[in-house]
Amino acid sequence: MTKTNDPIYAALDAELEGEDLYPIREVSRLTGVNPVTLRAWERRYGLLVPHRTDSGHRLYSMADIERVRKVTAWIDRGVAVSKVASIIDREVAASQTSAVEHDSANADDSAGLREWQAKLVDAVNSVNLARLDGVYGQVHSSFPVATVLRDIVLPVWQLFRDKAGPNGVSGQWSFMDAFMRGRLFQRIGYLRPALPTVLLAALPGSGEEFEVLVNAALAAEADANVTLVPDVSSYAELAAMVEQSGCDLLLLYGNNALDADALSRGLPRLEQSITCQVAVTGPLCEVQPVELERAGITVLAVHGQEMVTQVRNLLAGRLDTPHS
Secondary structure, rough: OOOOOOHHHHHHHHHOOOEEEEHHHHHHHHHHOOHHHHHHHHHHHHHHHHHEOOOOOOOEEEEHHHHHHHHHHHOOOOOOHHHHHHHHHHHHHHHHHHHHHHHHOOOOHHHHHHHHHHHHHHHHHHHOHHHHHHHHHHHHHHHHHHHHHHHHHHHHHHHHHHHHOOOOOOHHHHHHHHHHHHHHHHHHHHHOOOOEEEEEEEOOOOOOOHHHHHHHHHHHHHOEEEEOOOOOHHHHHHHHHHHHHOEEEEEEEEOOOHHHHHHHHHHHHHHOOOOEEEEEOOOOOHHHHHHHHOOOOOOOOOOOHHHHHHHHHHHHOOOOOOOO
């Protein structure tokens, strides 16, 4: 397929090329963040370090634009702007470390990941099921599942979602979303005898089902069968489901900050009322790690492969928990 002017492909291509720079008004248009706020983020919190022209005008790379989008996403999840920089920097460091660990023979594996992201974007834009399936199979043969889902598939899915039109829908995003959800359900639905069971439940306000499915698939990679509960009405209902299922681990997925009542009453009561271990995964782990541990909940790593290892160790009794 010939490259087009599609903004999603252009975003990845610009990142690969590292050449295109944008004035602040264009960054504001692309991200929805006004120039005054962008300048404040730079001066007060060091969230951005734009290039400067000889006359002092700010110029931003596509990496800067993606950083702005990450900042707004974390703020929407309830994180104070003063804490966002450290969270994003930890994400970047973890991603870079993972790239080296997963393919030490490749000196620039991060670029390799971006190249596969671009191939995936191209396949989605083709709206060709066979082509998309082919790229998806190739990337699975080249990287561990955690890398495929967290570092290649999820960023591309998020790009298409974020570039959707005013009504929040685009044909390409819907095409990719349907395809990937089908593949993830297949992976989660494959039951293997004699393995422990993880019940993965999404906390209120946990966002798109796709992101929950990605974490369910990662839990399955920890040599476990996964029972998925995308939505529950209360912590009491969840506790009853845990006991009825006889699961070995309750894994909570959270995307946004929890309120004080959930942290001081809901989660502690849930943890005390069930016999299995409780852990939390997802962006919530970066938003309220201290509060979650005070509630007796094990906080897992945000990065995919480390999370898989931690779930495996939890199931084997080899991971320290808040009550250890």
